[in-house]
Each structure stands twice: as structure tokens, then as C-alpha cells.
Amino acid sequence: MGTIHFLIITRMARKINLTSTEEDKGRVISLVLKKKITNAVAAKQLGITTRQVRRLKSKVGREGVDALTHGLKGKMSNHKIDKSVREKALSLVADKYYDFKPTFAAEKLEELEGIVVNRETLRLWMVEEKLWKPRRHTKKRTYRSWRPRKKYYGEMEQFDGCYHLWLEARCQDRERNPIELCLLIAVDDATGKITRGYFARNEGIISVFHFWKTYIFLHGKPVIIYLDKFSTYKINHKAAEDNKELMTQFQRVCIDLGIQLINANSPEAKGRVERTFETLQDRLVKEMRLANIKNPEEANIFLRDIFIPKFNERFSVTPTKEGDVHKTLTQQDKQNIDHIFSIQSTRVINGDFTIQFKTKWYQLQEIQPTTVRPKEQVTVEEWLDNTIHFVLKGYDLSYILLPERPPKTKTNPTILTTHKLNWKPPLSHPWRKYAQKN
Numbered sequence: 001m002g003t004i005h006f007l008i009i010t011r012m013a014r015k016i017n018l019t020s021t022e023e024d025k026g027r028v029i030s031l032v033l034k035k036k037i038t039n040a041v042a043a044k045q046l047g048i049t050t051r052q053v054r055r056l057k058s059k060v061g062r063e064g065v066d067a068l069t070h071g072l073k074g075k076m077s078n079h080k081i082d083k084s085v086r087e088k089a090l091s092l093v094a095d096k097y098y099d100f101k102p103t104f105a106a107e108k109l110e111e112l113e114g115i116v117v118n119r120e121t122l123r124l125w126m127v128e129e130k131l132w133k134p135r136r137h138t139k140k141r142t143y144r145s146w147r148p149r150k151k152y153y154g155e156m157e158q159f160d161g162c163y164h165l166w167l168e169a170r171c172q173d174r175e176r177n178p179i180e181l182c183l184l185i186a187v188d189d190a191t192g193k194i195t196r197g198y199f200a201r202n203e204g205i206i207s208v209f210h211f212w213k214t215y216i217f218l219h220g221k222p223v224i225i226y227l228d229k230f231s232t233y234k235i236n237h238k239a240a241e242d243n244k245e246l247m248t249q250f251q252r253v254c255i256d257l258g259i260q261l262i263n264a265n266s267p268e269a270k271g272r273v274e275r276t277f278e279t280l281q282d283r284l285v286k287e288m289r290l291a292n293i294k295n296p297e298e299a300n301i302f303l304r305d306i307f308i309p310k311f312n313e314r315f316s317v318t319p320t321k322e323g324d325v326h327k328t329l330t331q332q333d334k335q336n337i338d339h340i341f342s343i344q345s346t347r348v349i350n351g352d353f354t355i356q357f358k359t360k361w362y363q364l365q366e367i368q369p370t371t372v373r374p375k376e377q378v379t380v381e382e383w384l385d386n387t388i389h390f391v392l393k394g395y396d397l398s399y400i401l402l403p404e405r406p407p408k409t410k411t412n413p414t415i416l417t418t419h420k421l422n423w424k425p426p427l428s429h430p431w432r433k434y435a436q437k438n
Contacts, residue, residue, distance in 0.1 A: 020332040021258055022068045027330070029056050029068075041323040044152050044223065047260075081121070089115050089122065090129055102126055149190050153319050154326035156189035156224040158273035161203035164281055170294045181296060183280065184211050187273045189226070190319040193312045194276065195219055197303045199296045205249050209341045209384055216257070220326030221333075224260045226270055249343055256340045257333065279315070339391070342381035347390075349376050352412045354402070355390060361402040362390070363430040364416060369395040372416040400434045 018026070025046055032042045032053065039050045039057075046053070060068070089109055097105045102123035109115040109122070117125075126132035150156045161184045171179045184207065185197040196215045200207035254261045264270045287307055293299050333340070347355050351374045353364040364372060370393050378397065381389040390397040406429075413423040425431050 018068065020330045023330045023332065024258065024327060025056070026060075026068050027328070029053070029060050032057055033060070038323065040321065041152070041325060044155060044323070044325040045327050047223065081117070085115060085117070086125060089113075089117055090125055090131070093122075093126060093131055094129075098131065102132055149192075149317075149320070150224075151190060151320040152323055152325040153188055153190050153193075154220065154222050154324050156226055157186045157195060157222040158189055158270045159184070159186045159225055159227045160270065160273045160277070161185075161200075162277045162281075163203075164285075166199065166285060167288060167293060167295070167299060168285065170289075170292075171296070181299070182207070183277075183284075184208070185273065185276065185280075186211075186215060186225075187276050189272060191312075191316045192272065192276075193316040194308050197308055199299045199303065201296075205343060206384065208250060209253070209343075212253070213337065213341045213384070216329060220324075220328050221257050221259055223325055223327070224262055225254065226262045226264060228270065229263050229265075252344070253340055256336075258327070283311075338383050338385075339381060339389075342383050342389070344382075345380050346377050347380050349374055349378060351375075352406065352409060353416060354406055355380075355399070356405075357388065361405050362388070363400045363402050363406065363434070364390075365398040365400060366413075366416060366420060366431055367418065368397055368416045369418065371418075372397065373414075374412075400430055402430055402434070406430055 028037070028042050028045050031037045032039060037045075039053045042053045043050045056068075092109060092113055092115070093100070093105050097108055100108065103119045105126070106117055106119040106122045109117060123132065127134060161182045163180045163182050165178050166181045166183060167179070169178045171181070173179055181199045182201065182203045183197060183199055184203065186195045187193070188195050196211065196218065198207075198211050198214075200211075251261060284303070284307060288299060288302060291302055291306075293302050329337070345357075347357055349355055349364070349372065353372065353374065355362045355364070355378065357380055372392060376392065379391040381391055383389060390399060409426060409429065411423075413421050
């Protein structure tokens with residue numbers, strides 16, 4: 001059976017688009033069927049059991065790619081509760097049962113109002129509408145035991161950054177003060193290898209994005225990334241888990257790539273990367289002193305080509321199980337990689353089809369790849385190459401950067417679409433003033 005490259009399949013006369021996860025699953029099962037990897041390695045890559053791998057092999061053999069998608073994909077769930085029932089239940093809870101706990105409220109809704117809703121479903125609804133605050137569980141002090149290593153290379157990467165005078169006094173600022181650099185490293189949990197290291201000015205999101213974008217092209221996608229609660233990676237707010245608006249950029253990237261993210265509650269929890277930094281502060285500083293490394297550019301080359309290979313040969317261990325469970329990038333991952341590794345925010349399109357972002361004004365051009373209406377929300381993506389992209393419905397919108405805020409006009413077009421409009425802009429409109437220059 002050949003490698004599965006289908007992006008669209010047909011099931012019961014319905015067109016279904018394969019997601020990146022399903023495409024990745026098809027690629028892995030194809031490799032198993034061709035006996036290029038074992039069931040155990042496939043199970044680790046997909047995060048399922050070997051029994052499920054065997055069942056998928058059998059299904060793909062019988063049904064082809066139809067086996068990769070759920071039978072209800074594209075259909076409404078059989079258990080979906082009607083929206084009117086949800087609205088009525090929440091309205092009653094807010095008016096009559098505002099101080100009831102979810103279980104008691106569910107009982108009264110069924111008993112007095114004739115509305116049957118599972119108590120846990122009602123609990124979720126009430127939490128979403130802020131009608132119920134989840135109870136805080138008191139954390140008990142527990143004994144911390146040693147955690148055994150993961151079994152496969154690529155199963156877990158411990159990631160952290162460390163500020164230190166890595167180049168000592170050889171790297172100075174304009175006032176001749178030594179510069180502290182931040183060393184970002186990823187350590188494989190199963191082998192103890194430094195899979196990648198990078199000297200950056202800080203541990204900000206741009207540096208982290210550069211780090212992991214290069215990493216996944218070199219090694220593939222790890223199953224798990226284990227890191228601390230620094231604000232780049234996790235918003236330490238009790239509501240962050242349930243509020244998608246509070247999700248950090250790095251969490252979004254990991255979700256888009258299908259990488260599990262685990263946040264350590266203490267430095268000891270990710271002790272392998274912490275102990276690695278202790279070793280590096282001793283060995284790496286001295287190695288770079290001997291090599292007379294004076295700037296971050298030289299340090300990164302030395303780290304990549306000389307130090308890390310020697311370090312891994314000296315300190316790495318043999319994993320319990322053979323096999324690399326890094327997942328290769330899917331075609332969709334490669335096509336969307338710049339969109340994924342971008343800093344994203346939302347803005348609203350003004351009535352004159354301008355967008356304000358970071359003190360600058362952008363005028364959407366007349367012809368767009370999709371229909372654009374005023375007051376629609378667009379995703380603003382700041383790419384790592386410092387370019388700005390406005391994305392709507394999966395399309396990059398074309399725009400003009402304006403030197404200043406445009407003057408208000410009495411009439412404006414009602415929509416922008418894929419062809420020229422009958423509407424004639426005034427002579428002062430940016431479409432006439434700047435279109436030829438751009």
C-alpha cells in the first residue's frame with residue numbers, strides 16, 4: 001500500500017477534508033504496513049496503544065483512508081443538545097437558581113421546569129457563563145519521588161532557558177558592561193542528549209519561536225515538551241485553562257502542531273535540564289574561553305558544531321527502547337509553518353476598510369482573495385521575518401501601509417471581493433494615492 005497523500009476523501013457522497021492529525025496518522029500507519037517501523041514506535045508517535053495500531057492497520061487494509069476519519073465527521077453529534085434548551089436552562093439558572101450548585105440546579109430544572117440536563121453538562125455551561133466558580137482543591141504536600149526516564153528518543157523534550165555570563169567579559173555592551181546571554185536548550189528525556197542549543201538575547205517569544213521552528217525541521221515534532229511556568233509558555237492564571245483568550249502564543253503553536261505541552265510545578269520536576277545547565281555553566285563557559293569566542297554568533301556555531309556533539313558523546317545514555325518517535329512534518333505543517341510560528345492577535349476592520357495595528361494604519365486593497373465586510377475580525381500575524389499579514393477565513397488579505405491615518409469619507413464600499421467594484425473612490429482615497437506606488 002502506498003503512502004497516503006489524499007487530502008480529500010469521499011464517504012457516503014460527502015467530501016471530508018483530512019486534518020493534519022489524520023494525515024499524520026495515515027502516514028504512520030502506511031509506514032507500519034510497509035514494515036518500516038514497528039507497532040510500538042507507531043503507537044508512541046500517535047499517542048495510542050499497540051492494540052489500536054493493529055486495529056487501524058486492519059481497518060485501513062479493508063476500508064482504505066475512510067478508516068482514518070470518524071464516521072460522524074461533518075455531521076452534527078447525536079447527543080448535541082439544542083441551543084434553545086441551553087439558553088433556557090441558563091436563563092432559569094441566572095434568574096431563579098443563581099445560588100444553586102450545578103447538581104442541585106440540574107435536579108430542580110428537571111423537577112420544576114421539565115428540562116433534563118446532565119449535571120456535569122450544566123456545570124460546564126455555568127462555568128462558561130461565569131454562573132459557577134469551580135472549587136479550588138487544596139494541594140497536599142506529597143513526597144517527590146524520582147521519575148524514570150521516558151523509553152523512546154523524542155518522546156519528551158525538557159526545555160528551558162538560562163541567563164548567565166556565558167562569554168564572561170568578552171562580550172560587552174556600549175558601556176563596556178558584560179552582557180548576560182540566555183542559553184535555550186532542549187534535552188531529550190530518554191537519552192539525556194542536548195538536541196538543540198541556541199544563544200539568544202532573551203527568553204522572549206521571538207527567540208523561542210526561532211528555536212522551535214529550527215528544531216522541528218532538524219528533528220521533527222516531539223511527542224511532549226516539558227517546561228516551566230515562565231510567562232512565555234503558560235499564563236499563570238487560574239482561569240487560563242478554560243479561557244482561550246488567555247492562551248499564550250506558544251500553547252497555540254503546540255496545539256497546531258499536535259505537540260503535548262506539560263508545565264512543571266517546580267524546578268526539581270524538570271531536573272535533567274536543570275542539571276544540564278549546571279554542567280554547562282562549568283564546562284561550556286570554559287570551552288568557549290579556550291576557543292576565544294567573543295560574540296553570540298560565534299558562540300552558536302561553536303555550540304552546534306563542536307560542543308554539543310562532544311557533550312552528547314560523553315554524557316548521553318542508551319534509551320530503554322530503540323526507535324525515534326519524533327513525528328515528521330505533514331505537508332500542511334510545511335505549508336502553514338510561517339502562519340503557525342507567528343505572533344497572532346485580532347483586529348476589527350473599520351468601515352473604510354482600514355485596520356489599525358500598533359500605531360500604524362493599513363488600507364485593504366480593492367481586490368481581495370475572499371469577500372471582506374466591515375466590522376469583521378481579522379487575525380493579525382507578525383511573522384518571524386518582521387512582515388505583517390492579515391488573515392481572514394484562511395486567506396491573506398492584500399493591503400497598503402499608510403503613512404498616516406486616512407481622512408474620513410462620507411461614502412465607502414459595502415464589501416471588498418475578488419473583482420473590481422462599481423464604486424468610484426474619491427481622488428484623496430488611498431487606493432488612488434498609493435496603489436501605483438505599491
